[in-house]
Amino acid sequence: MVEFSKALTAHETAIPGVVLFDLPVHGDNRGWFKENWQREKMLALGLPDFGPVQNNISFNEKAGTTRGIHAEPWDKFISVATGRIFGAWVDLREGPSFGAVFTAELDPSQAIFIPRGVGNAFQTLEDNTAYTYLVNDHWSADAQGQYTFLNLADETAAIEWPIPLEQAELSDKDKAHPRMADVVPMAPRKTLVLGADGQLGRALREAYAGDPSVEFAGRAEFDLVDPASYERNWKNYSTIVNAAAYTAVDAAETPEGRRLAWEINVSAVARLAKVAVENRLTLVHVSSDYVFDGINETHPEDEPFSPLGVYGQTKAAGDAVVSVVPQHYIVRTSWVIGEGSNFVRTMNSLAGRGIKPSVVNDQIGRLSFTEDIAAAIKHLLTSGAPFGTYNLSNEGPAQSWADIAADVYAAAGSHRTDVTGVGTAEYFAGKDAAPRPLNSVLPLDKIKAAGFRPRNSGDALHRYLDSPSGEVRQ
Structure with missing residues (x-):
C-alpha cells in the first residue's frame, strides 16, 4: 500500500553514495501522482547533479522476477512506477567499501540513487510491477564491456531474497555471474x-x-x-x-x-x-x-x-x-x-x-x-x-x-x-x-x-x- 503525503526526505545507507529517498505521493479516489524526479529539491538534500540523459522502464509480469546484480559504468536514480520490489545493492567499486550490501523494499513512494559501480538487483513482490530508472549516460553495446557483475546467490553478500532464488524467475546470464572472490572491482574514474x-x-x-x-x-x-x-x-x-x-x-x-x-x-x-x-x-x-x-x-x-x-x-x-x-x-x-x-x-x-x-x-x-x-x-x-x-x-x-x-x-x-x-x-x-x-x-x-x-x-x-x-x- 502506497503511503501518501510523505515529505521528500533523504536517508544515507551503508554503501557510500547510495541514498534512499522518500517521495511525496499525492492520492485521491482516482489514483495517485508523484514527483519522481525533482532536481532542485533533491539537490538541496544532497543528491549529486548527475545529469540524467535516458529513462528506462523494466516491466515484470510475475512476482518473483529477479534481475541483477549488475554494476554499470553510470549513475542511476531508481523508483517503482507500479507494484513493489525488494531491492539489493552491492558495492562493486574498488576501495574499502567493496562488498558492502544494502537492501530495502521499495514501492512508488520511494526512490534510490545508485552511483556508478554499485551493483543493482531487484526482485518483484507483486505481479505487474514496473521498475523505472534514470541514467546519466546513453546505453551502448560498447559499454557492456565495462559492466561488473555478481552472482545473485553469492554467499559473501548473503542477500536474503524474500522469494528463494530456486523459486524465482532468473535469466541464464544472471545465474552464470561470478561469486565475490572472482569479481573484478570497477575501477574509479x-x-x-x-x-x-x-x-x-x-x-x-x-x-x-x-x-x-x-x-x-x-x-x-x-x-x-x-x-x-x-x-x-x-x-x-x-x-x-x-x-x-x-x-x-x-x-x-x-x-x-x-x-x-x-x-x-x-x-x-x-x-x-x-x-x-x-x-x-x-x-x-x-x-x-x-x-x-x-x-x-x-x-x-x-x-x-x-x-x-x-x-x-x-x-x-x-x-x-x-x-x-x-x-x-x-x-x-x-x-x-x-x-x-x-x-x-x-x-x-x-x-x-x-x-x-x-x-x-x-x-x-x-x-x-x-x-x-x-x-x-x-x-x-x-x-x-x-x-x-x-x-x-x-x-x-x-x-x-x-x-x-x-x-x-x-x-x-x-x-x-x-x-x-x-x-x-x-x-x-x-x-x-x-x-x-x-x-x-x-x-x-x-x-x-x-x-x-x-x-x-x-x-x-x-x-x-x-x-x-x-x-x-x-
Whole structure:
C-alpha cells in the first residue's frame, strides 16, 4: 500500500553514495501522482547533479522476477512506477567499501540513487510491477564491456531474497555471474593531470605517487593546441587538473608570444571547459596574481580583474572561461617555486658563486611552493570543498623579491647585504619587459576555511633549499 503525503526526505545507507529517498505521493479516489524526479529539491538534500540523459522502464509480469546484480559504468536514480520490489545493492567499486550490501523494499513512494559501480538487483513482490530508472549516460553495446557483475546467490553478500532464488524467475546470464572472490572491482574514474612535466606537474606527480586512478600527461601525451588531443573517451574520467600554461611573461608581449599565450591560456582552456561541461567533469585550473594590477594591498578571490600585460590578460580570460564550468576549482597563486628553473634557484646559484645582485624591492607578495599548491589541489578534490576560486600561496609576512633573495643568501651562508634592492622602474629601464603588479598579496582566509593551511613561507623556503631540487650551489 502506497503511503501518501510523505515529505521528500533523504536517508544515507551503508554503501557510500547510495541514498534512499522518500517521495511525496499525492492520492485521491482516482489514483495517485508523484514527483519522481525533482532536481532542485533533491539537490538541496544532497543528491549529486548527475545529469540524467535516458529513462528506462523494466516491466515484470510475475512476482518473483529477479534481475541483477549488475554494476554499470553510470549513475542511476531508481523508483517503482507500479507494484513493489525488494531491492539489493552491492558495492562493486574498488576501495574499502567493496562488498558492502544494502537492501530495502521499495514501492512508488520511494526512490534510490545508485552511483556508478554499485551493483543493482531487484526482485518483484507483486505481479505487474514496473521498475523505472534514470541514467546519466546513453546505453551502448560498447559499454557492456565495462559492466561488473555478481552472482545473485553469492554467499559473501548473503542477500536474503524474500522469494528463494530456486523459486524465482532468473535469466541464464544472471545465474552464470561470478561469486565475490572472482569479481573484478570497477575501477574509479580517472583524474587527468595536464602539464605533468612542469614545476607544478612534477609536484602533482609526487602528491599522487602510487595512485593508479591519476593519469599524468605532458605535452607529448596531450598537446593543448592539438584538437586531436581532446578526442578521447572522457567517460572514463572524473577530473581534469590543468597545470599547463604559457608563463613567459615578457615574451607574451611579442607578436609570437601573444599568439601562443592566447592559444594556450585561453583557447585551450575553453576546449577543456567544453569537455568538462559536456561530460560533467570537475575542472581544476591554476590562476595567477597577474590577473590584478597590484594597486590594492591584498587581492581577495572576488576582486574584479585588472591585468596589466598580455600574460595577465590571458590568465584572466582563462579564469572567466573556467568559472562557467559547474564543477570547477580555480587555484590562484603567486610567485611559484618548484622543481625547475626559478627565482630561488637562481639566487642560490648566485650566492654560491659570490655574485652580489640587484633585486627588485618594490614588488610585494608571497612565494607559492608547488608542494603546497599540489597539496591544496588534492585537498579541494578529496574534501568536497565548495566549487569556486581559492587563493593559494604560502603563509607568512609579505616580502619583496629583494627580501626573499636576502633570505636565500643568508641560508647559503652569505651576507644578506650582498643583495641590493632597486625599484622596478630602475631594474627594467631599457629592457623589453612586461608590466608587473607591485602588490601580489593573496589573502588565504577562504582556503583555510576549506580546511587547508599552507606552510609558513620561511619554513618552506629552508626545506626547499635543503632538498635535492633546491640545492644548486656550485
